[in-house]
Amino acid sequence: xxxxxxxxxxxxxxxxxASVPEKSRAERKTSFDVADFPLPHGREEDWRFTPVDxxxxxxxxxxxxxxxxxxxxxxxxxxxxxxxxxEGVRGTALVPGDRASALAHxxxxxxxxxxxxxxxxxxxxxxxxxxxxxxxxxxxHVVIEAGVHSKGLVILEHTGSGEHxxxxxxxxxxxxxxxxxxxxxxxxDALHLAQHEALVGRDATxxxxxxxxxxxxxxxxxNVKYDGPGGDATLLGVYFADAGQHLEHRTFIDHNAARTKxxxxxxGALQGESAHSxxxxxxxxxxxxxxxxxxxxxxxxxxxxxxxxxSVPNLEIETGEIAGAGHASSTGRFDDExxxxxxxxxxxxxxxxxxxxxxxxxxVISKIGVPAVVEPLMEAIDAxxxxxxxx
Amino acid sequence: xxxxxxxxxxxxxxxxxxxKEILKGVNLTVKSGETHAIMGPNGSGKSTLxxxxxxxxxxxxxxxxxxxxxEDVLAMKVDERARAxxxxxxxxxxxxxGVTVSNFLRTAKTAVDGxxxxxxxxxxxxxxxxxxxxxxxxxxxxxxxxxFSGGEKKRHEILQLELLxxxxxxxxETDSGLDVDALRVVSxxxxxxxxxxxxxxxxxxxxxxxxxxxxxxxxxxxxxxxxAEEGGPELADRLEAEGYDRFLTPTA
Numbered sequence: 001x002x003x004x005x006x007x008x009x010x011x012x013x014x015x016x017x018a019s020v021p022e023k024s025r026a027e028r029k030t031s032f033d034v035a036d037f038p039l040p041h042g043r044e045e046d047w048r049f050t051p052v053d054x055x056x057x058x059x060x061x062x063x064x065x066x067x068x069x070x071x072x073x074x075x076x077x078x079x080x081x082x083x084x085x086x087e088g089v090r091g092t093a094l095v096p097g098d099r100a101s102a103l104a105h106x107x108x109x110x111x112x113x114x115x116x117x118x119x120x121x122x123x124x125x126x127x128x129x130x131x132x133x134x135x136x137x138x139x140x141h142v143v144i145e146a147g148v149h150s151k152g153l154v155i156l157e158h159t160g161s162g163e164h165x166x167x168x169x170x171x172x173x174x175x176x177x178x179x180x181x182x183x184x185x186x187x188x189d190a191l192h193l194a195q196h197e198a199l200v201g202r203d204a205t206x207x208x209x210x211x212x213x214x215x216x217x218x219x220x221x222x223n224v225k226y227d228g229p230g231g232d233a234t235l236l237g238v239y240f241a242d243a244g245q246h247l248e249h250r251t252f253i254d255h256n257a258a259r260t261k262x263x264x265x266x267x268g269a270l271q272g273e274s275a276h277s278x279x280x281x282x283x284x285x286x287x288x289x290x291x292x293x294x295x296x297x298x299x300x301x302x303x304x305x306x307x308x309x310x311s312v313p314n315l316e317i318e319t320g321e322i323a324g325a326g327h328a329s330s331t332g333r334f335d336d337e338x339x340x341x342x343x344x345x346x347x348x349x350x351x352x353x354x355x356x357x358x359x360x361x362x363x364v365i366s367k368i369g370v371p372a373v374v375e376p377l378m379e380a381i382d383a384x385x386x387x388x389x390x391x
Numbered sequence: 392x393x394x395x396x397x398x399x400x401x402x403x404x405x406x407x408x409x410x411k412e413i414l415k416g417v418n419l420t421v422k423s424g425e426t427h428a429i430m431g432p433n434g435s436g437k438s439t440l441x442x443x444x445x446x447x448x449x450x451x452x453x454x455x456x457x458x459x460x461x462e463d464v465l466a467m468k469v470d471e472r473a474r475a476x477x478x479x480x481x482x483x484x485x486x487x488x489g490v491t492v493s494n495f496l497r498t499a500k501t502a503v504d505g506x507x508x509x510x511x512x513x514x515x516x517x518x519x520x521x522x523x524x525x526x527x528x529x530x531x532x533x534x535x536x537x538x539f540s541g542g543e544k545k546r547h548e549i550l551q552l553e554l555l556x557x558x559x560x561x562x563x564e565t566d567s568g569l570d571v572d573a574l575r576v577v578s579x580x581x582x583x584x585x586x587x588x589x590x591x592x593x594x595x596x597x598x599x600x601x602x603x604x605x606x607x608x609x610x611x612x613x614x615x616x617x618x619a620e621e622g623g624p625e626l627a628d629r630l631e632a633e634g635y636d637r638f639l640t641p642t643a
Contacts, residue, residue: 336448341485341535344445345499345551346473355498359489359534 025252025284025316030095032085034061034106037099046098049278049310051246054217058137058163058191059099063107068136068162071112074127082110083143090143093199094169097221100193104165107139111169114154118147118173125153125372132162132190140166144180148173148201153370155181159214163191170198172206174228179207181373185380186214188244194220200260202228209368210266212239212247213380219248219278226257235264236367237279238377240384241307243272251296252282255289264296267364269357269381270307271388280312281327290321300331301360303353303388354385393460393476393558395421395444395591400455402436402443413439415616416455421559421591428594428602428627431613432635437595438482440613441563445479446472459559474503476558480548480565487535492547493517495535496554503555520553523583525576542573549580560584561593566601578604599631614638 022028028046029036039059040047052059073079083090090111096102116122132138144154150173172178186192192215200206212218224233239247253262268277279298300309313327334356342352358378368374402414413436421427431437443450444457446469457464459475467475487495496517501507521530524546536544545565552560562581566574578601584590594605602624610626611618612635619638620626
């Protein structure tokens with residue numbers, strides 16, 4: 001007996017009706033032209049988790065306001081001539097993948113250009129501090145060019161307020177070792193939409209670390225593709241979403257070359273009413289990408305009721321000849337039995353919570369391994385927990 | 392000299408069908424240096440007694456008192472009870488991923504003593520205790536109970552007992568799931584603690600075999616939420632021979 005009656009309807013996800021989903025991640029639109037990206041309504045695949053109603057101002061095609069940001073670079077020796085849209089390496093790695101990125105590109109006549117000389121090791125972290133001012137909007141584009149066999153660490157620090165679209169375009173030369181850290185330490189009302197795109201050269205090592213603690217809506221799309229075989233990319237993320245915060249991280253590894261490697265590890269904690277985190281991890285292994293190795297992982301620790309974590313790993317494989325591919329994703333509540341166990345050993349509740357949360361982040365923190373990032377980060381997490389305990 | 396005193400303790404838990412009373416008037420006094428074995432069939436409430444004394448939030452004390460040297464234990468938070476000198480070796484120790492054993496032990500020791508242990512002595516103490524419990528050095532850098540075997544978890548509980556030096560130790564079925572060698576190692580650890588600190592021990596067990604290694608001064612048979620019979624070590628021998636059947640015969 002069939003349960004289907006003649007007028008039975010199968011359920012159709014409204015999100016799926018709104019736009020035709022692409023067959024492959026490779027088909028998603030990229031363009032330098034803002035007009036190619038209409039204002040999102042929130043049902044598009046790549047905007048479906050994002051509170052687009054809070055972004056109508058920022059997604060309008062507006063130039064950077066006077067005094068919207070102050071940008072400082074710690075070491076002037078790496079600051080090269082700014083790049084126009086079609087100048088130098090600009091546009092070779094990053095082609096905007098959404099409206100925010102297209103706006104950041106179109107409204108950045110000249111891009112800040114950091115150039116690490118070939119075969120040069122930079123011992124000190126190169127710091128770029130971006131401070132935003134309340135009520136103002138900016139569009140930014142930064143190009144980081146790491147010369148062949150160079151080695152360096154670039155730390156982008158975002159503080160203050162305002163509304164910002166931003167592109168970070170990274171070209172990692174053959175054999176270079178480059179780490180790019182992006183710290184989002186915004187005030188509670190800041191909006192930040194970013195695309196960080198890296199082109200990883202032959203046998204080069206690229207590490208991208210996103211640490212997002214502040215901001216009202218932060219969305220960072222961190223993408224990697226390869227410019228030759230043997231490249232190795234590690235994308236790490238730590239986030240802590242409080243009440244009212246939307247923190248979204250999307251990663252896309254395009255394995256377009258043979259024997260390339262990628263490792264994506266994102267971990268987040270959430271506390272407070274309507275705290276929301278999103279992680280979408282896309283990996284595409286193209287037919288030509290034989291012998292590659294990839295693993296992506298996202299874990300979320302929900303500390304209080306009322307918070308929500310979305311976690312979506314996508315793995316697309318077009319070749320059978322791979323060394324390894326896997327993904328894992330999980331979201332769990334804070335375990336009160338852990339708290340009991342620690343308290344039963346005399347450890348007070350606040351400290352026990354801190355231990356559990358620090359333990360949760362321990363593996364990704366040890367992978368970050370940059371003392372200049374790790375120490376302030378652990379203190380910031382402790383402060384977030386302490387603030388949460390006051391509520 | 393410390394005294395743990397339990398008087399007419401009633402404890403219930405919330406179930407789907409409402410509140411259910413598990414402990415129905417427990418009386419027990421444990422003094423420093425004494426070892427009390429609590430034996431009883433499954434479901435008699437032995438573990439509930441252990442967790443109630445430690446302060447697990449699942450258990451509601453509805454009446455009765457628990458005092459340690461006259462102080463009201465039931466008024467204390469879980470961590471305050473531990474700092475007052477109570478220790479519960481758990482039957483199912485909880486995994487705390489990413490928190491190393493060494494960090495955990497140091498944090499607990501600091502909390503219990505009220506000051507950080509002197510580094511040199513502390514490292515030596517840990518090494519000695521771990522060696523005595525046949526735990527290799529790498530253990531200290533593993534996550535707390537993370538991926539531990541059943542035997543490793545129990546050794547880790549006894550390691551904490553040795554290092555934290557409580558006034559009263561409650562061992563909740565520490566013997567369950569251990570092979571003979573592990574049982575002997577764990578029992579030796581408990582005996583070392585008894586000899587060196589004069590702690591009172593409340594040994595909760597289903598089986599008599601651990602009593603071959605840890606000699607009880609008093610044996611209490613626990614049935615249906617209260618102590619049904621008390622005696623000396625000979626009571627354990629009798630239970631080994633006869634089992635719990637005579638306590639479980641339905642009475643009119």
